Amino acid sequence: MNRLHALTDGVYAIAMTLLVLELHVPDARSASELIAGLIALAPSLFSFALGFAVLGTYWVGSAINLSHLARVNRAALLLNVLQLFFISLLPFTTAILGRYPDEAAAVILYGLHLEALGLAQYGHWVYVLRHPELVQSPIDAKTARAVTTRILVGPAAWAVAMLLALASPRLGYAVFYVVLIGYVVAAVRDRTVVR
Amino acid sequence: MNRLHALTDGVYAIAMTLLVLELHVPDARSASELIAGLIALAPSLFSFALGFAVLGTYWVGSAINLSHLARVNRAALLLNVLQLFFISLLPFTTAILGRYPDEAAAVILYGLHLEALGLAQYGHWVYVLRHPELVQSPIDAKTARAVTTRILVGPAAWAVAMLLALASPRLGYAVFYVVLIGYVVAAVRDRTVVR
């Protein structure tokens, strides 16, 4: 269990920090060129912040959900590694979104990525619900429903965002932002306390 | 022991995440160029997934095997660091395989790398079997045989893959994939539970 947590936290921490590698120092020969170069980085900064919000939100969710588990088997370990696979890919699609914020293809690729991430998380959660022998204490039906809803709101919203991106990439992009802010606000209101 | 776990998980997590650095954002001036550029990344994505599967499989194996140990000496620490040496090299050979999937040299280099990884893991396991003073509870002969077989199936398969690669690089490459999927399927069926 501790090893799983360590690997998970490690991959999240590294993915968060690797996002920064897409922010390149601008080449400038004067103060005004430097300022212009920094301003031109705005789309990359936006996608950096989005990528960080995705990773932060999923990490908080994963930390709370994994706290239900008391033990794991190889299948559960691999379902986690599958999630980490999609997490470690995030710096790549974030970089594409930062470079091509106005391309529907870039926004849809990002949406598909988030979709895969959400479904991998859902698959892990369903596996946990079906294997009560791995759980610390029984998960009651109400908690199970609440968590399931919270996990599935994301993938539903990403689908909407991708459809909107076909008409207007910026609109789809905005939906990613709004939903993630929604998760953050919901989190701040949440009063669950974890040791 | 905790320190060893932390270093091990750290190196695995970073190697997993560094694989993504080989996926370069394509340069494109139109939507169709962007899509073409993303499609051209397919071989890199394939080798990324293979590298991730190698790291995931070896990490799960290492997590289960290290759980036998109750204490370590300097020699055991160094045998682990030797494994980490080959793990940290993986992003390099994975990048070569992604760039040159049709070259026998690239596939054989990857095979040699996996061979070294498998033998380092085997060496560590033999050391553990010969030093019962380091083990949590005695390892019975049946478990010892099963683990030994599981460790050695890989190196045997990589040898076959390298021979096939001489005739057809793609065929050798495919063997890597099939064997790793086999490990994953075996893992999912495995019912061992770990705290």
Place this chain on the structure above:
Amino acid sequence: MNRLHALTDGVYAIAMTLLVLELHVPDARSASELIAGLIALAPSLFSFALGFAVLGTYWVGSAINLSHLARVNRAALLLNVLQLFFISLLPFTTAILGRYPDEAAAVILYGLHLEALGLAQYGHWVYVLRHPELVQSPIDAKTARAVTTRILVGPAAWAVAMLLALASPRLGYAVFYVVLIGYVVAAVRDRTVVR
């Protein structure tokens, strides 16, 4: 809690180590060119050392402050993730400072970054003070005041540094160094012992 520590330590460790990527191996065809190339790296080494000092100082502060917490909720987790957001951005602004040490814009950008980092830390600390249910043992008024002062000295000093940078970038840069050395000296004199 352990997960939060692991993510935090991971992001700090990676940010510290990614700073090194801005130190590029010089291209040289002779011994004298190599030595000249290494000497030309001095500004980057300076900003590397500064970035490392910032990360080291904030990490020590965060390690001591988080030791007050016995449990967390989602809001506290997110306030931590916000700090990590600014931590993970540091290699970027450090690289800019290393490339443009004589530009007021670079020094002020760095100052704004440190400002954001200090305020995020302050926000987290205020949240902790207002939620005694999360704390291990009550924090007495004297400790609370001392920690608050220590956190706010930084942002006040960064504001001075930014003003000075308008007149002389090097002077502002020097203030960053002096204040951080002050933190280090204060730390060495501090006798608090932590398990």
Place this chain on the structure above:
Amino acid sequence: MNRLHALTDGVYAIAMTLLVLELHVPDARSASELIAGLIALAPSLFSFALGFAVLGTYWVGSAINLSHLARVNRAALLLNVLQLFFISLLPFTTAILGRYPDEAAAVILYGLHLEALGLAQYGHWVYVLRHPELVQSPIDAKTARAVTTRILVGPAAWAVAMLLALASPRLGYAVFYVVLIGYVVAAVRDRTVVR
């Protein structure tokens, strides 16, 4: 203490893995060019292996030495962060050694780096010896002498290597290798068992 271990292990793990970034995939248009390109990477592979050996050896030493500590104060934390500063710089000097293995300047720079690393470790050890209140159980004079000797053999050897490098860079380089292999052999013979 756990936080210090986590940061330390994280920085070591990342420095180990970042070494790989200096191994660039060769550009090749034929099988023979690919093989030639891989062979041309030999000096980088040599310095990669050396860098890894340095990190592995220092990590094992640090893991064993830190196990003496039961608690830390800010000064001890900062002495550790100082060691991590030199650890995180290692991928840079290793890359220089890999590019310029025949330049005395590169070998001497590496030697100075190892010198700084050894002295930082020595400083930390002396601090531990002088602050028995931080130690788990008293360190007897014999152990203290043995550890001091082990720590100081390195800096003495690096000094010899730097002097030799003035006459022949390759010879100085070879001394680094021989001494590190000596550490590894000594480690394998060491029977100390750690939990």
